[in-house]
Amino acid sequence: MTTIRVDQPVPAATADLDELTGDPGQADAFGRDLSSIAAQGFEVVAERALTAPVVAWFGESRTAYDEKAAQIANQHRTLTDNLQAVARTCFAYADTLADLRWERDGLVSTHQHLVATRQTLLNDIAGAADETDPLVIRTLQDRATELNGAIATFQTDYADWQQRVTANENLMRDAFGRLDEVGEVTAPATVDPIAAGAMDLPGAPGSGATPEQVRDWWNGLDAAQQEALIASYPDVIGSTDGIPADGRDQANRVSLDADLADLEAQDAIGALSEDERRHLENAQATRTALENADSYVDPTTDEVPGGQLWLYDPTAHGGDGAVAIGVGDLDTADHIAARVPGITTDQGDAPTLMQEAINTYQSTVYNGVDGTVASMFWLGYDAPDAFYDPATASQGRAEEGGEAFADDIAGLRASRDPDLDPAHLTAIGHSYGSTTTAIAASDHGLDADDVVLLGSPGAGVQNPTAESLGIDGDVYVGRNSRDLVGFLGGEGGYHGVGARLGFDPSSDDFDAIRFEAEDPSRGWHRDVEQHGLYFANDSESLYNIGRVVAGDGDAVNQAEQSYDPWWRAPVDPEADRDPTSDVPGRSDTVADD
Template identity: 40%
Template sequence: MTTIMVPPTCDAIPPVEGDPAGVRTFVDDLLASAVNVDDLDTFARDSARLDGWSGAAADAYGRYVRDTAADADAISAAVRRVARAGEDHAEALTELRRRRDLLDEDRTGYHAARSDLLADIRATTDADPAAVRELEDRAAALTSRLQTLVEDVDRLVRDVTAAEQAMLDALTSFSTLGQARAAVTGGTDLADAALARPGSPSSGGSPAEVAAWWDGLSEDEQLAVLAAHPEVVGNADGIPAVIRDRANRLLLETDLSALELREERGEILPAEDREALENGRAARAALAQGAQEVDPVTREPLVPLLHLYDPRAFGGDGRVAIAFGDPDTADHVSVMVPGLTSRGTAAETNAEAAFHIYESARYSDPHSSVASIMWIGYDAPSDWDSLTVAREDRAIAGGERLAQYVEGLRASREGSPAHLTVVGHSYGSTTTAHAASDHGLAADDIVLVGSPGAGGEVDHASDLGVGADHVWAGNNSRDPVAMLADNGWVGGGTLFGAGMGNDVGEDDFGANRFQAESTSRGEGLDPFADHTKYFDRNTESLFNIGQIVVGDYDEVLRAEHTYDPWWWDPVDPERHRTPTEIRRREEW
């Protein structure tokens, strides 16, 4: 009787303890701490000398404060190094867990093959030598397979131990202030050295130069700059979107923590701090709401990116940009530029509009990737200065900022260029037009909705630099803001500097006009209600914007232009057309 040696079962694969997501949260907390300590370093250095105070006491005070600054610098550097080790540990855990899952699959496959072999052995007799040899060969192969599996498991266990020890070493290397001081003594701060290089944001580099500068930094240098100067990284055009998001979230977290703590203590915040707190809370709420959205095609959750954050900009109005999708990798990218009343506290409403554009574009082309950004990056008329909406000054200044921002989107791009559309709404349409006519806005398509005009110097869509065929106008016939634009040859809309220029929906302007009527037009008592419906779901306007964003121009629902007979008032053919409700499929 022949004996076939079947290898034994394989022990269970040991688990890989640790959660990469939890480690990354820990790293973010460390980086937020490093930001705060670095701020203490800067504050202390700036406070080392007090005007009008001299003598021995002043000298002693200066030494004490400078020592405090040096210690803060050492602590910040040490915390950054631990954070860097934490990033490595999170990556290692991710890879180790992947390997462990693969080994578990191999073990399952091994046991299935072993069970099949045992069943075949029981069904075979010695009378069939060929079958017995085949069973022996299978048993030998299984033995080799088990040996490889055991060796791979041993290697996994060793690598897990090494990863844990590396993290433990990093944590214990800076457990005392003396260790932190020793680590930075005589050394150059990585962040300061990196920012001193040509092309950095602090050196005035262009978006393309900033992108090249960032790519040229090592991972250690990138993390050092991120932790020491998140306000520079987060708002630098040319930096990758996911990096800007991380830096800006650090700023948001540290801002809110500090300001809300003061508020909880009963402190009466100065006006500038109160405005910064309101802007920060609005950004946090917009991100939280955005995180509840899902991609309409895949149904996967979306993680909005905080692409711009400066709650104290423009005298407290603030700057903020939030992206759905990654503009560095998406096939189609859109930037929505809002108008009147747009400031930091309007982040949630405008982020919702950006998501609706994302959603419409994905419905329009479910096979392409999309990124949709809302950009409040200029000083739009709002609050006490709302009357400046009657002049172009802010649109002119905002146009320069917008052009640089879009240039940054191009510079940080991975791979081939995206199809990029800028959607200007209301006063934001005038800002968009100035970015195009004054600064060569690097867009493929320009969409102007609810527009009071494209600026007094723009006579025709071809003046915007993208070709008249790629300029799109969507003005609701009941929109009172769109009615402010000039019609006819007199030019009264820019009389004495007031007004925003020609009607972009008029035949003489030469843009592609698309249907943008709402089925609820004219309803209610608010005379400006129709001005705010362009990004509402199920509207003609949102449908057409989605088609333009993905470049599906043939599907855009065209509208007849407004025209201005010399003997009568301007005529809008859309005024008497029955609007259509456009519903999109909820699933593909």
């Protein structure tokens, strides 16, 4: 007699899977209400108490008033901070609750499939009770083995999900519980003890750990510890190299939600300072960009790759802000594009930069790619403010930014699972960002496989050739012949040194791989408009960028390099070529409507 073991999932009925109570949208709204109450109530009292009422009032009554006002201010300030801390936990709780809901839907679907598959198998086994054919019996055994394996995987996933539900609810419950007695609310907020404990473990941020050690620390934490850290230290978790992109994203979203709730509440009562208004505008621009990334649908798969807020610091660089947002999963993507923008860009430009990152993603997948893709813009440096900004004519910002970019890319690489193949990473520098990117490569060991320089005013004075960037892969260049900025680079030995930012990388002396980047809208003269078209859909430039990001550099449509004859002005052979748009294999980057 042959025995075939068929396991049963636990619980046996799909209807008996744990329900998930609570509503992410309402929890988020609850957090916003708390933040608003703090900003429009307790904080207003604190601010008012700190404001001296009249100048010419002296005597015992004034002394008594000042002492009482200081006490009121201190306590209401503490109340404000503590309420804002609970609001942040609400945001973290709501984000996780949304993820858990989505995961539960998947578990329900899997469970239903397992139950149905199991019943079919049991029926088949019953029907084969008298079967003696060893092949039939073996087939049934194989099906049972496969089913048992799927059930075991489900049980593990379900148990993990249950643990995360418990951790999330404990986190929220503890945050409420810590602040429901007078002595607790009037003392400075205490950090969640689980989070504080995790920060004391070896490899934690701030301990001098390397990004790899930080990654191992993070991955060694359980769900409760990670959730507590995201709620308690969102600024640290959102910015530390080595934390996986998913963890950074969750933490930065908490910071973003907290900023928006607090600053919009203050704005509603006219209480924003000029700096705070800038802060709010940066946060609002980030929200818009992130919503665009979150809602983007990959046209080749009809799936939503999702956005990741990798860097968020809206008060950095004197109020210009620092931000990096990706579409796709930076933790697992086979191909990553990281674009560095240039002059005039700040955090307020996040929506435009995000759309261009999405365009890059789309061009890459639309024209074929082996593997998955993530496309990010990185504005982690202080780009010059304007064409007339003195900083534009020097390499100082590019050198600072190049070091920061190389460090962040190293951190991104280190944060990924070491068991995965390293991503094929393309660093894309546009405008002054091309100078930054080139210097990141030549001076700071930028760990990119390929580099693309677009509309470059120069690749840095230390880089006379593409080879000097020290990239293992290739250096590509896109220059529109009517791009005014693209002509600021030094043209070679005969005609000037350009705008002090090094050599024109489209030149034959530099010897990068130049690809087509003309646009049909070009006129007869050079202008700044053409400088902003490198990421336009159905453009030659975006097509070629997509091919490089896909690791298919051989497929770019090469353009003849510019050159500098001694007997006349520098020559750009692309100037006389007819540009294309929406031509398959040349400038088609998105499906036509």
